[in-house]
Amino acid sequence: MAISWAAWRFVPMGTGQFAMHLHNGCMLLIDLHHAHASLQDKGVATLTFRNAGSLNILSSPVLEDLAQALDTLAQDSRIRVLVMRGTGDKAFVAGADIKEMRALTPDNAAAFISRLRRVCEGARQFPTPVIARLPGWTLGGGLELACACDIRIASNRVQCGMPEVQVGIPSVIHAALLPRLIGAARTQWLMLTGDNIDAAQALQWGLLDQVVPPQRLDGEVEHLANKLASYGPQALRQQKRMLRAWETQSIDQAIDDSVQEFAHAFKTGEPQAYMARFGQH
Incomplete structure (x- = not known):
């Protein structure tokens, strides 16, 4: 007997953090405070960062939920493509939480940046293609996370940058991916000046794979995700x-x-x- 994808609902016992249910053709895979993931019947999963402010700032609680979500999703053989996105269209991620970083010490700074490393590495090593949806600000740790994804599709309103030197710290961890993506000279310019580049320049440099008007962003992401999901x-x-x-x-x-x-x-x-x-x- 055929089972309709939208006809069943399953919520396991326990905390409900990883409750799964079917509704309107999608399966809810992750339901954490800062991370929500759903799966379409074609095998396209979407991981959304949430409750992180309008600019999707990466604090320790956000990073912990995202890391947990990525670890869980990586074990799901039904996923053919993963889309990563923030909440809203102001930003993909506008960076790590400066308020939290101001309070760091030599004793706990490594633990903080290791949380971001785990999230970026979770995307980079995810077993299926990962598409980053970039509607706006993509800065610092947000750009590192985008670089850890396989494909970057952006709105023409996107602003990309590595502003860490402006706040007294170096760009680290997955910033090391940038020379392979855009070359050593352009990486040096981004990291040493701390300046942002717009969508046109980021596309020209090869940092972005596709740039479209804001109203077309979701359609382009969906089109590519479904295309990849149609492959073996x-x-x-x-x-x-x-x-x-x-x-x-x-x-x-x-x-x-x-x-x-x-x-x-x-x-x-x-x-x-x-x-x-x-x-x-």
């Missing part, structure tokens, strides 16, 4: 895993390993199924 889920997970491995492997090792990855793909049945469809067109 095992092939996407293989490709994501290989992309991460290539970051540290030599060229020779990457080529050698990819031969086995190619052979392994034929154990999944996806090449047979998808190539058969391709031949029908």
